[in-house]
Structure formats: C-alpha cells, structure tokens
Amino acid sequence: MPRTLLILLLLATACRREVPVLLWHEVGCGTRDPRDVPADEFDRELSWLADDGRTVVPATALLEPAKLPRKPVVVTFDDGAACIYRAAFPILRRRGLPFTVFLPASWIGADEAHRTTQPLGDGEQVPTMIWPELLEMEKSGLCTVGAHGETHLYLRRASEAELRRELVDAKAELSERLGSPVTLLAYPFGSFNRAVIAEARKAGYREAFSVGVGLGGAFAYRRRSIHRGADRAGFEEALSDRWIWPLLNHDP
Numbered sequence: 338m339p340r341t342l343l344i345l346l347l348l349a350t351a352c353r354r355e356v357p358v359l360l361w362h363e364v365g366c367g368t369r370d371p372r373d374v375p376a377d378e379f380d381r382e383l384s385w386l387a388d389d390g391r392t393v394v395p396a397t398a399l400l401e402p403a404k405l406p407r408k409p410v411v412v413t414f415d416d417g418a419a420c421i422y423r424a425a426f427p428i429l430r431r432r433g434l435p436f437t438v439f440l441p442a443s444w445i446g447a448d449e450a451h452r453t454t455q456p457l458g459d460g461e462q463v464p465t466m467i468w469p470e471l472l473e474m475e476k477s478g479l480c481t482v483g484a485h486g487e488t489h490l491y492l493r494r495a496s497e498a499e500l501r502r503e504l505v506d507a508k509a510e511l512s513e514r515l516g517s518p519v520t521l522l523a524y525p526f527g528s529f530n531r532a533v534i535a536e537a538r539k540a541g542y543r544e545a546f547s548v549g550v551g552l553g554g555a556f557a558y559r560r561r562s563i564h565r566g567a568d569r570a571g572f573e574e575a576l577s578d579r580w581i582w583p584l585l586n587h588d589p
C-alpha cells in the first residue's frame with residue numbers, strides 16, 4: 338500500500354467528528370449575567386436547531402456513536418438555577434426534547450424553605466432548584482440529572498479528599514435522592530486533567546463534560562456555551578461540526 342494512502346487511512350480512523358454539546362446556564366432568570374438567556378430567545382434557538390435538521394439526543398446517546406442520528410446535538414444546563422425549571426423546562430417539555438441538568442449536590446435544597454442561592458459573575462445571586470422541581474423534571478422522562486461536584490470546586494486544584502467528596506459523595510447523594518444511579522458528570526469550570534479523569538472513572542461515571550476545551554473522549558467532551566444575544570450566525574457557528582484529532586489535543 339502506498340505510504341500516503343496508509344497515512345490517510347490512519348487519519349480517517351483516528352479522527353472523529355465531534356457531536357455538538359450545547360451548554361446554557363440560566364434561561365429567563367432576569368439577571369444581568371451575560372449567560373442568562375431570555376426564555377423567548379431560548380425557544381428561538383431550539384427552533385434554529387429544528388430548522389437545521391438537528392435531532393436533540395440525550396447526553397447518554399454519545400456512548401453509542403453508531404446509533405446516533407444524522408445530525409445529533411445535545412442540550413445541557415449547568416448549576417441548576419431555578420429558572421431552568423420555571424422557564425426552560427416548559428419549553429423543552431412542549432417540544433419533547435431531552436436535556437441534561439448538571440448541578441452540585443450540596444446546592445439542592447429539600448423544599449422551598451431550604452432553597453439556596455448561587456453567586457453569578459458580578460455578585461448577583463440567583464435561586465437554585467429544589468428537590469421536588471428536579472424530581473418533577475426527571476419524571477417527565479426528558480431530563481437526565483448529572484453531577485457537577487458536591488460544592489462546585491476547581492477539581493484540578495482539589496486535594497485527594499476533596500476530589501473524593503466532589504466525585505464520589507456527590508454521585509452517591511444524587512443517586513440516592515433520584516433512586517437511580519447518576520452516571521454523568523460535568524467538571525465545574527470545565528476544570529479537569531488526567532488525574533481527575535482517572536478518579537471520575539474510578540467513581541463509576543460513564544461520561545464527563547468540560548467547557549470550551551476537551552479531548553474528545555467519553556471523559557472530556559467539549560461543550561459550547563451559549564450566551565444571551567447570540568445571533569443565528571453565532572449560534573450556527575456553535576453547532577458547526579469539527580473534526581477532533583485526539584493526539585493533537587492537549588491535556589488542559
């Protein structure tokens with residue numbers, strides 16, 4: 338076999354097309370946070386997905402690439418702001434679209450009296466979801482709940498004990514409350530390295546997601562963050578397919 342053909346063949350088998358995994362933080366919270374997307378804007382963005390012929394698949398579908406539809410896309414939310422339940426969930430339910438919510442276990446209050454708030458970029462606080470809301474979304478069959486640590490630490494800076502709490506304890510707590518094993522993880526701040534990946538595997542997660550950067554494997558999916566005011570061209574840019582060449586990706 339000629340050498341160029343062999344090289345092309347090797348490239349074709351090593352490269353893979355990355356499925357776009359989109360990330361929103363707040364939808365319709367009414368805050369100043371640039372990541373807070375108004376509900377009508379979010380609804381329009383879901384229409385753009387449909388116009389583009391995209392099929393929204395659950396995050397777990399990435400584990401079986403052979404079964405993915407032609408133009409898949411994954412919808413995720415981080416941090417569990419209560420407005421995701423109030424504003425985004427009704428839209429997703431009306432459209433029948435699957436989605437994943439990643440949230441830190443210790444931020445979820447038992448009921449209204451124990452609702453916590455979370456800090457946004459400039460000191461604003463936003464209420465976090467409580468368990469009845471999370472359970473209602475999960476019961477719809479559309480929502481998958483994933484871990485986002487126990488307290489939202491930078492995992493690359495965590496000690497061994499902290500890493501255990503953030504990965505193992507958070508998983509156990511969420512799984513117990515939901516009554517089914519939690520197998521998905523989003524690294525807070527997208528912060529991970531090889532040691533964090535090894536611990537996540539050991540803790541029993543099956544997939545993990547970063548933000549902005551990724552290695553392309555099941556434990557380092559890259560996500561594309563959607564901010565308020567994205568125009569159609571910007572949104573379609575976030576959706577564009579890119580090739581991943583694993584050996585050229587660094588360990589962030």
Ligand SMILES: [Zn+2]
Nearest residue numbers: 415416525526
């Ligand atoms: Zn987060």
